[in-house]
Amino acid sequence: MPLAVPGCGSGADDEADADAVGLLTAGYDPETGRLQLIEYDADENGTVDTRTYMDGSVLLRVEIDNDEDGRVDRWEYYDADRNLERIGISSLGDGVVDSWLFEGANGIPDRWETFTEGRMATLALDDNGDDRPDRRLSYDREGRLSTIASDPDETGAYTSTVEVPVPPSEG
Numbered sequence: 001m002p003l004a005v006p007g008c009g010s011g012a013d014d015e016a017d018a019d020a021v022g023l024l025t026a027g028y029d030p031e032t033g034r035l036q037l038i039e040y041d042a043d044e045n046g047t048v049d050t051r052t053y054m055d056g057s058v059l060l061r062v063e064i065d066n067d068e069d070g071r072v073d074r075w076e077y078y079d080a081d082r083n084l085e086r087i088g089i090s091s092l093g094d095g096v097v098d099s100w101l102f103e104g105a106n107g108i109p110d111r112w113e114t115f116t117e118g119r120m121a122t123l124a125l126d127d128n129g130d131d132r133p134d135r136r137l138s139y140d141r142e143g144r145l146s147t148i149a150s151d152p153d154e155t156g157a158y159t160s161t162v163e164v165p166v167p168p169s170e171g
């Protein structure tokens, strides 16, 4: 039996075993009884990798930890009709969103935003609805538009890049 270490700060309260039913575990608000959280082991390896946040029957968001290191890699946000609205991705795996994908009206992403140190670095847009970006706007450290890359021939790659001149300083 492991010894309890008193006075060392953290309690052992959050070590409660999950009463998993199959691969799904549901969490309820202790006061209202509303469904709050569904934990799911999508690849059935015994470790929860998908958490769905709910407010009763309303789906709020899904957090996915693909590599199961305890840090979320993908966030999915849904609108009131349960349509996927935007997807956040932590490409560095550090638990911080650095890319956002926005779903277009046809249900496929038509806008991608990437972030560096909390500011938008690039914004890519799919203008012709083929699920691939055709234009990419890049921003400099000051948040100014610096380059516009585009794919005028629809090759699937950016073949044209235009530098946006830095405006003359106002001083």
Ligand SMILES: [Ca+2]
Pocket (backbone or CB within 6 Å): 041, 042, 043, 044, 045, 046, 047, 048, 049, 068
């Ligand atoms: Ca798993």
Ligand SMILES: [Ca+2]
Pocket (backbone or CB within 6 Å): 065, 066, 067, 068, 069, 070, 071, 072, 073, 093
């Ligand atoms: Ca992870």
Ligand SMILES: [Ca+2]
Pocket (backbone or CB within 6 Å): 126, 127, 128, 129, 130, 131, 132, 133, 134
């Ligand atoms: Ca496109």
